[in-house]
Amino acid sequence: MEPTWIGVCYMITLSFDTSRLPEKKMEYFLDKAIYLSDIIIDLSYNSEIKQVQITTNAKDIECVEVKELKKSFNRMLESVDTVRVIKPKIIKCNEDYKAKNITQTISTNREKNGFLCEEEVLLMENLDSIFLKIAKKYNASIREYPTILNKENMDKNQYHMNFPQNIYGVTSLPHDINTISAFRDDPQDFSSTWSFEGDFLQPCICYHCYEELQEKEIKSNKVLTGKGNCFRNEAKWRKDQFRRSEFQMREIVFVGSERWVLDTRNNIMEDVWDIFEQLGLKGKISTATDPFFFNSDMETKGTYQMMSNAKYELLVSIKADYESSIASFNYCQDVLCKKYKIVNENSASTYSGCVAFGIDRWKEAILELYSDKYDLWPDILRRERDES
Amino acid sequence: MTVQNQTPLKEIIKDKVKEVLNSTVVLEDDIDLYKAGLDSLGTVKLIVAFEAEFDIEIDDDDLLVETFQSINKIKILLEEKYL
Numbered sequence: 001m002e003p004t005w006i007g008v009c010y011m012i013t014l015s016f017d018t019s020r021l022p023e024k025k026m027e028y029f030l031d032k033a034i035y036l037s038d039i040i041i042d043l044s045y046n047s048e049i050k051q052v053q054i055t056t057n058a059k060d061i062e063c064v065e066v067k068e069l070k071k072s073f074n075r076m077l078e079s080v081d082t083v084r085v086i087k088p089k090i091i092k093c094n095e096d097y098k099a100k101n102i103t104q105t106i107s108t109n110r111e112k113n114g115f116l117c118e119e120e121v122l123l124m125e126n127l128d129s130i131f132l133k134i135a136k137k138y139n140a141s142i143r144e145y146p147t148i149l150n151k152e153n154m155d156k157n158q159y160h161m162n163f164p165q166n167i168y169g170v171t172s173l174p175h176d177i178n179t180i181s182a183f184r185d186d187p188q189d190f191s192s193t194w195s196f197e198g199d200f201l202q203p204c205i206c207y208h209c210y211e212e213l214q215e216k217e218i219k220s221n222k223v224l225t226g227k228g229n230c231f232r233n234e235a236k237w238r239k240d241q242f243r244r245s246e247f248q249m250r251e252i253v254f255v256g257s258e259r260w261v262l263d264t265r266n267n268i269m270e271d272v273w274d275i276f277e278q279l280g281l282k283g284k285i286s287t288a289t290d291p292f293f294f295n296s297d298m299e300t301k302g303t304y305q306m307m308s309n310a311k312y313e314l315l316v317s318i319k320a321d322y323e324s325s326i327a328s329f330n331y332c333q334d335v336l337c338k339k340y341k342i343v344n345e346n347s348a349s350t351y352s353g354c355v356a357f358g359i360d361r362w363k364e365a366i367l368e369l370y371s372d373k374y375d376l377w378p379d380i381l382r383r384e385r386d387e388s
Numbered sequence: 389m390t391v392q393n394q395t396p397l398k399e400i401i402k403d404k405v406k407e408v409l410n411s412t413v414v415l416e417d418d419i420d421l422y423k424a425g426l427d428s429l430g431t432v433k434l435i436v437a438f439e440a441e442f443d444i445e446i447d448d449d450d451l452l453v454e455t456f457q458s459i460n461k462i463k464i465l466l467e468e469k470y471l
Contacts, residue, residue: 084432086448304428308453 093284135225145208151198201231221256
């Protein structure tokens with residue numbers, strides 16, 4: 001295919017036959033395929049002809065990057081063919097279920113301003129106040145943590161190994177006069193002067209809670225909650241008002257006995273579903289996996305997560321074929337407590353779980369449904385606004 | 389479908405589990421395999437091994453951690469539903 005000159009950049013669209021892959025695995029495959037190459041600017045799937053179309057910003061169909069992309073695509077297709085993918089189980093749903101094409105309309109750039117206006121800020125505060133009430137119902141202690149997740153913490157939780165595609169590292173200029181002068185002489189050269197010491201912008205809040213409790217003996221069940229700006233390295237072409245690189249998240253983390261942790265996770269899930277319905281939102285809760293970076297070991301973790309009902313996601317339906325995850329309910333067994341050496345009074349590892357709210361996404365769902373007209377908002381939100 | 393070879397089902401299951409656990413110890417029928425060292429990777433390897441051995445595809449609904457918790461539970465699942 002000949003490259004097309006569009007505005008200020010080239011675009012080449014490549015078509016890939018995926019008929020060898022069962023339909024059940026396609027959504028899973030598409031989630032991974034977006035990370036195949038940095039030259040991808042759009043990706044879509046036509047389930048009728050079983051073809052994936054990838055648009056790139058390559059100038060030349062014969063260039064190295066395109067050749068690499070083709071190879072990687074086929075390699076990933078082969079690998080996914082061998083992965084045991086489990087279909088999500090829907091455990092709650094208030095939408096009229098109809099079979100959806102898994103065509104992803106992810107090329108539409110719906111990103112708005114790079115800032116939030118007053119109405120959005122206030123709405124997020126109101127929503128968070130509702131989430132905080134849920135946390136307080138479970139006797140959560142409120143926390144505020146730093147934005148940076150330090151190297152020691154990251155080494156324990158291994159987020160950067162499981163989800164390297166998601167994270168932003170923090171670099172700084174060493175306090176050395178020669179390096180500082182060298183950078184000032186050539187301010188475009190970051191690679192030879194700025195250094196990375198292993199600190200990251202937080203992708204979530206919960207690891208701070210585990211760090212706070214690390215190497216401690218937990219005598220009774222403990223609940224912590226914190227809110228903060230979190231960061232994930234999303235592909236530019238996938239960003240919209242629901243998928244942002246920087247977003248506000250509240251998490252409720254609970255650490256204690258196995259049964260209590262599971263019950264707490266499930267009870268909070270019921271509370272959140274109740275709020276979801278009071279807000280008039282439509283969607284579902286289903287089993288889910290974390291977006292592990294593709295390799296066979298990590299795929300296994302995803303399959304196991306599905307088998308053990310370790311993660312549920314609340315998906316809000318925005319339009320006929322657009323849904324977004326706005327909360328997750330996670331049961332971490334004793335995995336993280338072992339890593340952080342959090343024990344009970346018998347010196348055995350405790351269990352933990354967490355619930356996360358993507359506050360920006362709740363806000364967007366409300367605005368999509370009711371616009372910013374206060375009079376149209378559901379009672380539960382109006383009450384929050386009136387009380388604030 | 390029927391089991392093609394003459395080895396009792398329980399023995400086939402035990403062999404597969406030992407292979408995955410990389411262990412030669414005697415496995416009791418009711419021992420908790422997760423306490424014996426079965427992890428996430430091993431669980432998925434087991435599923436794939438059973439599917440290949442018996443030429444079956446285990447339903448998603450049956451893919452629960454509890455189902456693979458002991459030799460007996462695996463035997464019941466395979467016997468009652470797939471073999």
